[in-house]
Amino acid sequence: MGNSSSKPFVSDPTKFATPKTASTLHAGDLDPNWNSYDYIIVGGGTAGCVLASRLSENPDVTVLLIEAGARNDDVLFSRIPLAFSRMFRGPYDWQYETTWIYIEFFRSRELTFCSPQKSLQGRSIYWPRGKLLGGSSSINLMIYHHCAPEDFDAWVRQGAHGWGYETMRKYFNKAERYIPHSSHDLDPSLHGTSGPWITSHVPCAPISDRILEACDEVGISQIKDLNTSEGTLGASRFVAFVDEKHERSSTATAYLDEKVLKRPNLMVVVSVVTEKVLFSSDADGMPRAIGVQVSTSKSGPSFVVGANKEVILCAGTVASPQLLMVSGVGPAGHLSKFDIPIVCDLPAVGKNLLDHFTSGSMAIPFETGPMCSLACQIGIFVRSDDHQLHFNQEGSAALPTSDMTSGTRAPDVELAVFPFTVINSGLTQPPRGTSGITAGAILLKPCSKGKIELKSSSIWDHPLIDANYLSHQSDVNMMIKATRLLLRVARTKSLSTWLDVKNSAEPTGDFFWPGDADPDTVSDDNLIAWMRQHGQSAWHPTSSAKMGCSPSDSVVDPQLRVHGIRALRVVDASVFPDQVSGHCCAVVVAVAERAADLINSAE
Numbered sequence: 001m002g003n004s005s006s007k008p009f010v011s012d013p014t015k016f017a018t019p020k021t022a023s024t025l026h027a028g029d030l031d032p033n034w035n036s037y038d039y040i041i042v043g044g045g046t047a048g049c050v051l052a053s054r055l056s057e058n059p060d061v062t063v064l065l066i067e068a069g070a071r072n073d074d075v076l077f078s079r080i081p082l083a084f085s086r087m088f089r090g091p092y093d094w095q096y097e098t099t100w101i102y103i104e105f106f107r108s109r110e111l112t113f114c115s116p117q118k119s120l121q122g123r124s125i126y127w128p129r130g131k132l133l134g135g136s137s138s139i140n141l142m143i144y145h146h147c148a149p150e151d152f153d154a155w156v157r158q159g160a161h162g163w164g165y166e167t168m169r170k171y172f173n174k175a176e177r178y179i180p181h182s183s184h185d186l187d188p189s190l191h192g193t194s195g196p197w198i199t200s201h202v203p204c205a206p207i208s209d210r211i212l213e214a215c216d217e218v219g220i221s222q223i224k225d226l227n228t229s230e231g232t233l234g235a236s237r238f239v240a241f242v243d244e245k246h247e248r249s250s251t252a253t254a255y256l257d258e259k260v261l262k263r264p265n266l267m268v269v270v271s272v273v274t275e276k277v278l279f280s281s282d283a284d285g286m287p288r289a290i291g292v293q294v295s296t297s298k299s300g301p302s303f304v305v306g307a308n309k310e311v312i313l314c315a316g317t318v319a320s321p322q323l324l325m326v327s328g329v330g331p332a333g334h335l336s337k338f339d340i341p342i343v344c345d346l347p348a349v350g351k352n353l354l355d356h357f358t359s360g361s362m363a364i365p366f367e368t369g370p371m372c373s374l375a376c377q378i379g380i381f382v383r384s385d386d387h388q389l390h391f392n393q394e395g396s397a398a399l400p401t402s403d404m405t406s407g408t409r410a411p412d413v414e415l416a417v418f419p420f421t422v423i424n425s426g427l428t429q430p431p432r433g434t435s436g437i438t439a440g441a442i443l444l445k446p447c448s449k450g451k452i453e454l455k456s457s458s459i460w461d462h463p464l465i466d467a468n469y470l471s472h473q474s475d476v477n478m479m480i481k482a483t484r485l486l487l488r489v490a491r492t493k494s495l496s497t498w499l500d501v502k503n504s505a506e507p508t509g510d511f512f513w514p515g516d517a518d519p520d521t522v523s524d525d526n527l528i529a530w531m532r533q534h535g536q537s538a539w540h541p542t543s544s545a546k547m548g549c550s551p552s553d554s555v556v557d558p559q560l561r562v563h564g565i566r567a568l569r570v571v572d573a574s575v576f577p578d579q580v581s582g583h584c585c586a587v588v589v590a591v592a593e594r595a596a597d598l599i600n601s602a603e
């Protein structure tokens with residue numbers, strides 16, 4: 001057993017770890033002098049909070065949760081739903097930027113170069129990620145979405161045995177406490193009602209009803225609930241993770257409440273960065289994770305802390321593969337460029353990076369109209385091969401696209417509509433006195449795959465993130481089709497009386513084009529030029545430490561154990577075997593719930 005006295009939110013490493021000295025520098029077996037815990041969870045984000053809470057339900061094990069960012073409870077803007085963009089570019093955001101990684105050969109030597117994204121007019125794309133307890137669930141848009149049931153059955157086909165929809169549904173329900181709301185008569189028996197994570201509907205702006213009517217007009221049918229075994233195709237009001245007071249219900253507020261934080265067997269550490277995982281070697285030569293090295297600053301002293309049972313990485317899609325690599329687990333050739341001693345040569349670490357790309361905010365001004373108090377309220381999920389929908393220019397042939405969906409009832413396009421003006425992730429102010437809606441088409445099943453590589457051997461330097469957006473022609477075509485459909489929604493009778501839609505196919509301003517372009521006359525070239533200039537991340541990167549059976553193309557097995565290493569798991573959005581077709585916070589929570597069950601049942 002490790003420390004048994006547990007205080008909420010410790011930030012001083014001397015309270016839970018042991019100073020790193022020359023003798024602990026290359027320690028092999030777990031040093032009896034180290035402070036130690038049964039489970040060390042690295043990253044107190046969406047998944048990490050779930051695991052810390054569930055594993056510490058067993059009073060016979062000790063759990064240490066280490067979060068690099070601050071505590072969440074005194075961050076006002078994290079609680080207010082509409083204030084999400086106030087969390088961007090500040091101390092609670094990792095503020096990643098994408099880069100384009102390419103290799104050239106000079107005199108037979110392989111040289112790696114980086115530059116901004118090639119296919120996006122040389123822009124870097126901003127990736128916000130939560131850096132506080134609750135992680136991205138403390139800064140995100142709070143859209144609660146199971147994605148398509150077929151997505152999980154496709155995971156099983158890719159080798160993630162045991163992760164099919166019927167199983168995942170149990171964990172979605174275990175996590176959720178749905179509170180019915182007068183604005184929407186959803187069937188509560190299809191939802192979890194006794195879990196810790198509170199979900200509900202929110203009051204909707206009147207424009208949201210017009211958006212639903214507009215969907216009807218273009219042939220997208222309304223469905224009551226996006227989160228059932230019936231699937232997610234259609235248009236509906238989103239459920240949000242908000243509590244009774246309409247404040248954010250993050251995994252930190254939900255899973256680490258006062259009662260949980262008082263557990264003597266749980267230590268929650270904030271503002272401490274895990275620098276690397278430490279390994280020893282078992283008698284058969286197989287590496288075993290025995291603890292982690294932590295510090296509060298790049299130049300400050302380092303400390304070590306031991307794991308009697310397991311180290312569990314929950315640092316997210318960017319930081320988990322980075323932590324693996326700086327610790328010596330990853331493609332040997334890449335690690336050797338930074339003189340990192342190889343613990344396990346795992347070529348798939350950092351590969352298979354998938355992100356939802358969005359066309360960028362297309363703001364369409366209201367002529368008159370209210371502002372409202374919550375972010376994205378309506379979910380619209382469609383298939384690009386739906387012949388009832390009008391994706392193409394009048395009289396033109398359909399652009400060819402690849403079907404990457406998990407099944408015939410799974411979407412590949414989302415149309416996102418915000419009932420207010422949000423430009424450039426909310427970081428750019430719209431012109432004074434303007435109000436409007438903001439719309440964007442989202443590519444849910446990209447063909448383009450990216451990767452994460454190291455920039456240095458230090459965890460304190462951001463890694464290189466190459467999202468490789470729009471590198472595949474199918475993705476370009478899909479975005480053109482999706483944007484045309486979105487423009488048709490804006491021009492329906494239901495919306496055109498509210499919106500100031502121009503009769504132009506050409507740009508009419510920096511902020512409002514192409515939301516006011518005519519879908520039948522605007523050219524493909526104009527649409528794609530807009531996206532290359534304004535497109536951005538929809539903030540759901542997944543699959544860079546992917547789950548599967550084969551170590552050649554996945555990093556963890558279906559129990560989420562890192563291939564070829566004992567006592568090390570990864571549990572977060574990075575282990576998805578494939579991109580899900582929607583918003584993935586609820587999926588991360590369900591994955592973490594199931595991982596906790598797997599670990600607890602082995603106890």
Ligand SMILES: Cc1cc2nc3c(=O)[nH]c(=O)nc-3n(C[C@H](O)[C@H](O)[C@H](O)COP(=O)(O)OP(=O)(O)OC[C@H]3O[C@@H](n4cnc5c(N)ncnc54)[C@H](O)[C@@H]3O)c2cc1C
Binds near residue numbers: 133136144574584
């Ligand atoms: C702006 C934004 C809006 C989004 N909107 C939605 C939405 O509305 N609905 C939805 O379903 N999904 C949404 N998402 C996506 C969703 O929030 C994420 O996919 C999900 O929260 C990821 O969970 P995770 O556990 O993998 O990572 P995170 O929640 O990001 O957790 C990782 C944690 O690890 C910590 N960490 C990293 N490195 C270290 C280290 N070295 N040492 C210690 N700690 C470390 C981080 O600080 C963080 O707390 C959004 C994401 C963003 C960023």
